[in-house]
Amino acid sequence: MPAIIPPQFNELAVPPRLLLGPGPANVAPRVQAAAIAPLLGHLDPVYLGVMNDIQAGLRYVFQTANRTTFSVPGTGSAGMEAALCSLIESGDKVVVGICGYFGNRLVEVAERCGAEVIKVEGEWGRPLDPDELRRACAQHRPKLLAAVHAETSTGVLQPVPPLAAAAHDHGALLLLDTVTSLGGCAVCLDEWGVDAAYSGSQKCLGALPGLSPLSFSDRAVTTVRQRKQPVQSYYLDVPLLERYWLPEHMYHHTAPITLTYALREALRVVIDEGLEARWARHRRVSDAFRAGIGGMGLGLLVPEEHHLPQLTTVLIPEGIDDAMVRKALLSDWNIEVGGGLGPFRGKLWRVGLMGASCTPANALVLLDALGQILRRLGAKVDAGAGQEAALAVLAQRGPLS
Amino acid sequence: MPAIIPPQFNELAVPPRLLLGPGPANVAPRVQAAAIAPLLGHLDPVYLGVMNDIQAGLRYVFQTANRTTFSVPGTGSAGMEAALCSLIESGDKVVVGICGYFGNRLVEVAERCGAEVIKVEGEWGRPLDPDELRRACAQHRPKLLAAVHAETSTGVLQPVPPLAAAAHDHGALLLLDTVTSLGGCAVCLDEWGVDAAYSGSQKCLGALPGLSPLSFSDRAVTTVRQRKQPVQSYYLDVPLLERYWLPEHMYHHTAPITLTYALREALRVVIDEGLEARWARHRRVSDAFRAGIGGMGLGLLVPEEHHLPQLTTVLIPEGIDDAMVRKALLSDWNIEVGGGLGPFRGKLWRVGLMGASCTPANALVLLDALGQILRRLGAKVDAGAGQEAALAVLAQRGPLS
Numbered sequence: 001m002p003a004i005i006p007p008q009f010n011e012l013a014v015p016p017r018l019l020l021g022p023g024p025a026n027v028a029p030r031v032q033a034a035a036i037a038p039l040l041g042h043l044d045p046v047y048l049g050v051m052n053d054i055q056a057g058l059r060y061v062f063q064t065a066n067r068t069t070f071s072v073p074g075t076g077s078a079g080m081e082a083a084l085c086s087l088i089e090s091g092d093k094v095v096v097g098i099c100g101y102f103g104n105r106l107v108e109v110a111e112r113c114g115a116e117v118i119k120v121e122g123e124w125g126r127p128l129d130p131d132e133l134r135r136a137c138a139q140h141r142p143k144l145l146a147a148v149h150a151e152t153s154t155g156v157l158q159p160v161p162p163l164a165a166a167a168h169d170h171g172a173l174l175l176l177d178t179v180t181s182l183g184g185c186a187v188c189l190d191e192w193g194v195d196a197a198y199s200g201s202q203k204c205l206g207a208l209p210g211l212s213p214l215s216f217s218d219r220a221v222t223t224v225r226q227r228k229q230p231v232q233s234y235y236l237d238v239p240l241l242e243r244y245w246l247p248e249h250m251y252h253h254t255a256p257i258t259l260t261y262a263l264r265e266a267l268r269v270v271i272d273e274g275l276e277a278r279w280a281r282h283r284r285v286s287d288a289f290r291a292g293i294g295g296m297g298l299g300l301l302v303p304e305e306h307h308l309p310q311l312t313t314v315l316i317p318e319g320i321d322d323a324m325v326r327k328a329l330l331s332d333w334n335i336e337v338g339g340g341l342g343p344f345r346g347k348l349w350r351v352g353l354m355g356a357s358c359t360p361a362n363a364l365v366l367l368d369a370l371g372q373i374l375r376r377l378g379a380k381v382d383a384g385a386g387q388e389a390a391l392a393v394l395a396q397r398g399p400l401s
Numbered sequence: 402m403p404a405i406i407p408p409q410f411n412e413l414a415v416p417p418r419l420l421l422g423p424g425p426a427n428v429a430p431r432v433q434a435a436a437i438a439p440l441l442g443h444l445d446p447v448y449l450g451v452m453n454d455i456q457a458g459l460r461y462v463f464q465t466a467n468r469t470t471f472s473v474p475g476t477g478s479a480g481m482e483a484a485l486c487s488l489i490e491s492g493d494k495v496v497v498g499i500c501g502y503f504g505n506r507l508v509e510v511a512e513r514c515g516a517e518v519i520k521v522e523g524e525w526g527r528p529l530d531p532d533e534l535r536r537a538c539a540q541h542r543p544k545l546l547a548a549v550h551a552e553t554s555t556g557v558l559q560p561v562p563p564l565a566a567a568a569h570d571h572g573a574l575l576l577l578d579t580v581t582s583l584g585g586c587a588v589c590l591d592e593w594g595v596d597a598a599y600s601g602s603q604k605c606l607g608a609l610p611g612l613s614p615l616s617f618s619d620r621a622v623t624t625v626r627q628r629k630q631p632v633q634s635y636y637l638d639v640p641l642l643e644r645y646w647l648p649e650h651m652y653h654h655t656a657p658i659t660l661t662y663a664l665r666e667a668l669r670v671v672i673d674e675g676l677e678a679r680w681a682r683h684r685r686v687s688d689a690f691r692a693g694i695g696g697m698g699l700g701l702l703v704p705e706e707h708h709l710p711q712l713t714t715v716l717i718p719e720g721i722d723d724a725m726v727r728k729a730l731l732s733d734w735n736i737e738v739g740g741g742l743g744p745f746r747g748k749l750w751r752v753g754l755m756g757a758s759c760t761p762a763n764a765l766v767l768l769d770a771l772g773q774i775l776r777r778l779g780a781k782v783d784a785g786a787g788q789e790a791a792l793a794v795l796a797q798r799g800p801l802s
Contacts, residue, residue: 002461002464002589002676002677003464003589003591003592004460004461004463004464004465004466004591005461006458006461006671006672006675006676007454007457007458007460007461007672008672009454009457009458009665009669011666011669012435012438012451012662012665012666014438014439014441014447014662015439015441015447016439017439017440017441017442017445019440019441019442021442023655024440024442024443024655024658026439026440027440032437033437034413035436035437035659036433036434036436036437037413037415038415038416038417038418038427039418039420039425039426039427039428039609039610040415040416040418040420041418041420041422041425041737042425042610044418044731044737045731046415046416050413053408053410056408056410057407057408057410059405059408060403060405060406060407060408063403063404063405064405065405073475073476073479073611074474074475074479074636074654075474075654075655075656075657076654076655077635077636077653077654077655078474078475078636078654080636081634081635081636085634105635108635109635109636111631112631112632112633112634112635113633188403188404190404190405191404200655202655208440208657208658208659209440209443209655209656209657209658209659210474210611210656210657210658210659210660230512230513231513232513232514232633232634233482233486233513233633233634233637234478234482234506234509234510234513235475235478235479235481235482235637236634236636251742252478253475253476253477253478253479254424254425254476254477254478254601254603254610255476255610255611256476256609256610256611256657256660257425257609257610257611258436258609258610258611258659258660259611259657259659259660261413261415264410264413265412265413268410268412270407271407271408271409274407275403275407276403330445330446336442336445341652
């Protein structure tokens, strides 16, 4: 007879948040609807068709012909670990570029995989210097150069082709973290020469959280095939995962069926919009939001030329309490934005305008909310000027909606 | 400009399968509905409440007071690896009991974690011999004894208290795989002395696939705390995961929000039904189904005393083609059952009557479908006698519904 008595909790009641933080973003109603299609078994022929569609859709958003392209059954960090633990054998040298929180996470995971990590550190809030990475590759001849394309902790976009050249000129593979970039700005694996990449489902792709798209080039696959040691993780072993996705469909795990339904539909949304139109939308809304922040009199961490469209880092004015503002946004406006990580804790807000959350109206309402809250807290901001500046950018580039 | 052109695929169309295989099982409508509540951020105070409810609900279904009780953001295999890689350091001795496919998976994962594995093999289709496990523990003094409670590949239920005694008498921890047992038959971690356990969301718990409930006793937590090496996985590091679930709520990964909504609601369904009533339902429906199989003239792999209620293994009659029957079930009846694994490939069907799929009507319709298909293929089965035998068992124990 059960000794532990049942707890009591009520039916779930969830407020309708506007998710304008670093992710998850809001998703389109049709994506949510897809997630409640009836469950299928993970080896059902109809489900295998779903998997094929996802692979084709991911190849499009990654801009790659890589056969080894699928979603890992876990969040973005699972994709990071799947890539690293499949590529790295104990003792391998790995150069990691670090200019934010997720660069450090690459180091942490690579070290747990047994890598000898060479850190190339840059300033948080600026991109990595490709020459420094090149020198590290020349000196250490690593197996792998790993870097973050869109650093979610700072809002910096890293130009990729120079990193690929630095790696390839010294015999290394390039592994790219595209968690926050994929679907929100150009990610062109084949054109750029990226050997391996992973992402997250819940940001600019507009799917539900819990999956990590991943793609390996033939060169990366060959590297994995030539391993002498087994991959240390079974759950995140890319070749085993791939055998489930390839036509042999070998059982490996029970797939998170409903999340893959949602991912498939999110990819359809991307296809319907078109990648370039989607990138342009993220750029336009972000430019408007940045103009609005500037117009209000607030500062931005990242200069225009390095700015990541889908994630904007706003400097918190002197004397304003981070937590108080975010609490007011959440409780009075139902808006979530992110706080700073690491050295930026309490120093900046991370505003994501990603996927279905990336609309002109959302940018404007956040400017409005921020302006009102900051004024109430005594900050000198010109909310009207912010709105005007944002509207001016939007108006320059076609209709509002 | 994108070089990879977009693929075209239509809106998702999913047939309404009756999922009577080894999982996933069908879920209650209210569980599906919970999964499309609006997304919350993974650090939203409302979401932190969802997490608390899940922890309380999981303690109830695991029958444990363990503080370290939460869901791992991946399927059952992720829970297996989280438990093993958090408990094992390179060179540790681990005794694994094997009498089916998932025992072998424990070996595979433990070896990748660097364990020296001592295998104690039993017959597939019978439980492990606790005396053999005791002798292995006495001889090798392992850190851990790992075994499967409900072997999904054979349909055998393993008695647990003798395993706990064998482990504890020789200073080992007991790690139990409860993927197929949790929510379908008694799982009493504290009463039985289980030190660590993991499960899956998509079987008898009745939630969506993609999460793995996990629970560690204080003794297991202490073992992890005393590690000298870091846990080799970052994503599946139990102490890191726990720091996200505990009141400090330290960021570790972006939680699969909608799956946790569904798990919370599934736990509410379990609480509403009551654990003992739920176990009795699984037993009753399974007994009826087994009686029906016997009445038809088909054989069962597992004798009554070792039978796992939620998963029945039916021997395929001589001369009948496994794939042809399962294809007919799927295409003509929209019913999924599982095939055999390993030595049982083509030799048996695995019938899961789990969670919301576990109803008298589902048992009867499957008996009916199997009878009709087998007769069409020339097997000698008495479908009418099967139905009668099943109905007789059901009638003995109250109303049908």
